[in-house]
Amino acid sequence: MPRKTMVEAIRDGMDVMMERDDNVVIFGEDVGYFGGVFRATQGLQAKYGKSRCFDTPISELGIVGAAIGMAAYGLRPCVEVQFADYMYPAYDQIVSEAARLRYRSNGDFTCPLVVRMPTGGGISGGQTHSQSPEALFTHVSGLKTVVPSNPKDAKGLLIASIEDPDPVIFLEPKRLYNGPFDGHHDRPITPWSKHELGEVPEGHYRVPLGQAVIRREGAALTVLAYGTMVYVAMAAAAETGVDAEIIDLRSLLPLDLEAIVASVRKTGRCVIVHEATLTSGFGAELSALVQENCFFELEAPVRRVTGWDTPYPHAQEWDYFPGPERVGRAFLEVVSGDQ
Amino acid sequence: MNDQPPLSLHVPEPAVRPGGKPDFSSVKIPNAGSVPRPEIDVDPESIRDLAFSIIRVLNRDGEAVGPWAGLLSDEALLEGLRHMMTLRTFDARMLMAQRQGKTSFYMQHMGEEAVSCAFRKALEPGDMNFPTYRQAGLLIAAGYSLVDMMNEIFSNERDPLKGRQMPVLYSSKALGFFTISGNLATQFIQAVGWAMASAIKRDTRIAAGWIGDGATAESDFHAALVFASTYKAPVVLNIVNNQWAISTFQGIARGGSGTFAARGLGFGIPALRVDGNDYLAVYAVARWAIERARRNFGPTLVEYVTYRVGAHSTSDDPAAYRPKTESDAWPLGDPVIRLKNHLIRRGVWSEARHKQAEAEILDGVVTAQKEAEGHGTLHAGGKPSVRDMFEGVYAEMPPHLRRQRQQAGV
Ligand SMILES: Cc1ncc(C[n+]2csc(CCOP(=O)(O)OP(=O)(O)O)c2C)c(N)n1
Ligand SMILES: [Mg+2]
Numbered sequence: 001m002p003r004k005t006m007v008e009a010i011r012d013g014m015d016v017m018m019e020r021d022d023n024v025v026i027f028g029e030d031v032g033y034f035g036g037v038f039r040a041t042q043g044l045q046a047k048y049g050k051s052r053c054f055d056t057p058i059s060e061l062g063i064v065g066a067a068i069g070m071a072a073y074g075l076r077p078c079v080e081v082q083f084a085d086y087m088y089p090a091y092d093q094i095v096s097e098a099a100r101l102r103y104r105s106n107g108d109f110t111c112p113l114v115v116r117m118p119t120g121g122g123i124s125g126g127q128t129h130s131q132s133p134e135a136l137f138t139h140v141s142g143l144k145t146v147v148p149s150n151p152k153d154a155k156g157l158l159i160a161s162i163e164d165p166d167p168v169i170f171l172e173p174k175r176l177y178n179g180p181f182d183g184h185h186d187r188p189i190t191p192w193s194k195h196e197l198g199e200v201p202e203g204h205y206r207v208p209l210g211q212a213v214i215r216r217e218g219a220a221l222t223v224l225a226y227g228t229m230v231y232v233a234m235a236a237a238a239e240t241g242v243d244a245e246i247i248d249l250r251s252l253l254p255l256d257l258e259a260i261v262a263s264v265r266k267t268g269r270c271v272i273v274h275e276a277t278l279t280s281g282f283g284a285e286l287s288a289l290v291q292e293n294c295f296f297e298l299e300a301p302v303r304r305v306t307g308w309d310t311p312y313p314h315a316q317e318w319d320y321f322p323g324p325e326r327v328g329r330a331f332l333e334v335v336s337g338d339q
Numbered sequence: 340m341n342d343q344p345p346l347s348l349h350v351p352e353p354a355v356r357p358g359g360k361p362d363f364s365s366v367k368i369p370n371a372g373s374v375p376r377p378e379i380d381v382d383p384e385s386i387r388d389l390a391f392s393i394i395r396v397l398n399r400d401g402e403a404v405g406p407w408a409g410l411l412s413d414e415a416l417l418e419g420l421r422h423m424m425t426l427r428t429f430d431a432r433m434l435m436a437q438r439q440g441k442t443s444f445y446m447q448h449m450g451e452e453a454v455s456c457a458f459r460k461a462l463e464p465g466d467m468n469f470p471t472y473r474q475a476g477l478l479i480a481a482g483y484s485l486v487d488m489m490n491e492i493f494s495n496e497r498d499p500l501k502g503r504q505m506p507v508l509y510s511s512k513a514l515g516f517f518t519i520s521g522n523l524a525t526q527f528i529q530a531v532g533w534a535m536a537s538a539i540k541r542d543t544r545i546a547a548g549w550i551g552d553g554a555t556a557e558s559d560f561h562a563a564l565v566f567a568s569t570y571k572a573p574v575v576l577n578i579v580n581n582q583w584a585i586s587t588f589q590g591i592a593r594g595g596s597g598t599f600a601a602r603g604l605g606f607g608i609p610a611l612r613v614d615g616n617d618y619l620a621v622y623a624v625a626r627w628a629i630e631r632a633r634r635n636f637g638p639t640l641v642e643y644v645t646y647r648v649g650a651h652s653t654s655d656d657p658a659a660y661r662p663k664t665e666s667d668a669w670p671l672g673d674p675v676i677r678l679k680n681h682l683i684r685r686g687v688w689s690e691a692r693h694k695q696a697e698a699e700i701l702d703g704v705v706t707a708q709k710e711a712e713g714h715g716t717l718h719a720g721g722k723p724s725v726r727d728m729f730e731g732v733y734a735e736m737p738p739h740l741r742r743q744r745q746q747a748g749v
Contacts, residue, residue, distance in 0.1 A: 315502025
């Protein structure tokens, strides 16, 4: 099976869908001729023509608003917001419009739309190229929110998202585009070509939304993670020797509650990790669900390890980023009951 | 059955792509001196054609001609040249520093130096700019310390912004330079609000908003125009049309409108286009618009016609989307060379003095860089403290952040 980077896998997913369904259209800032600042749409304009893959004016509101109109018409737009940090101008269109067309028209109009956005930090991008706004989407009824952690999943999840009848926010952890980054920023990264999850099946396949996967089986505690933090948690488990069971959620909404509950009931302990800020982050939702569903099996308080509640800094990036050292310390504290 | 022919989608394309021969025949360039200079209390309706022309002062022979000429002394022009040369040298050194890993990122001004350097000289102390990342000339022409600019770029222990911001997103209230956001266009409307505040307080200060051609597509731009129009805010709204927005040519943001300046017309805002590579023309138009604002005649929209010679940023390679030689074909020339030639023509400058000035400026920039590097670079030497990351989120640190800071052990 060919190995691909995450960008190549995402491009492949769009290519497969454009080939199969001429209702799939792709647009965004710099995505047409150039193929996107991360090159995710490279070659698609040349292959499918300018009316199926094109550059837009710099207006995120315009990109998403126009995509909603097209989706309502019957197309399946898959649009790019250049960085998740730039989605705010589009937020009204996403929250008040895309998320509610189906409900408020009682199914008369629907919105099969995918909004792709690179998310997360670790690239010295400061406060405007590093944010993880997933909780701003999971909080909105009517949206689905997906965060892949590897090329194979990224392609399958993107295909499932494009085929989904409802709007999907597709967050791409940009620090994973080239390899499974584990938070050790001072070490060379393993490229996807050397990782089994870089093996991307050819053609059409889906990874269904709402199915988590266990990346590492373990008995001592359950780790709930997604995106980049999956690899940080793996590194933390390896470095501390804590026998963690690491769950890659893959999709935050719909959420695979069954997988979470089964694991926490088994281990009795739970650590939640995300890069986004702590307060009202998605970890708060996960923590509440674990408490509601596993209270009598819990042997320690649920613990969250996240970015601090500050804007994402430039120079202090690695003090901000919840790296393997901080995550590992939480593992040790939770298993020893020493909190 | 409907027997209409089917519709088709129109997607604008630039005249040439990589491999093609650069072509700017669509950029209509009037002769220097040919555009009239209206009175500042002019009825905007009577100068609609200025939104479609280009105000120019320096002609091909390096002479300053026409009604917009004659505002600047020899000394002021020599200072202007020095500012532009400093900015260019500063850019070259910082690009090199970025390649050497001393910082994460840099954005240069090559070709656009006249716009911010000349505009700054038309402002008064107390006025406020709301700049983008490509107007560092506003700081240099205001006499801001090069060392402090570099401290910010290197995110070092003397970084005035404590390592929180990306390189080049400076802030200096004292010199009328609003903290730069990385989010495009957001500050255009804030400039209007700042100007309205000055009017509310019956002050005499004015504001200047800045935006790129590409970013005019954001709603914030249109919000700024309607607020400025409604309240006749004392603001100069500057569009720097450098032809490109990363890989996207200006036609994508401009659409069917003749020019970016023409966007002002529907709002009843006087709109001027100016040769952005002509220091004298930029200064003259800036002065006109600033005086209008200060005398309570309201906003002006100015489009600077220029060209982004360099890459968008250190993360970009323009060879992928435009002909490599496109900048050589740009018909408005180079702002530094044009001012230099004008000064030689005036008899106050020479090739030899220019060479000497280049060496002196380089020396000054290198000295500043040594000093800044002594305070650290992004990955080496003195850094802002981790504590600084937690400070300044609020005026007073709330308990939850205090707890987090303790957890972080700082
Ligand atoms: C809201 C927002 N969307 C997208 C971006 C990414 N971006 C940064 S610069 C840029 C191009 C801007 O072009 P233009 O306005 O012409 O300014 P120039 O860089 O040419 O000076 C883009 C798309 C951003 N910073 N903010
Ligand atoms: Mg531009």
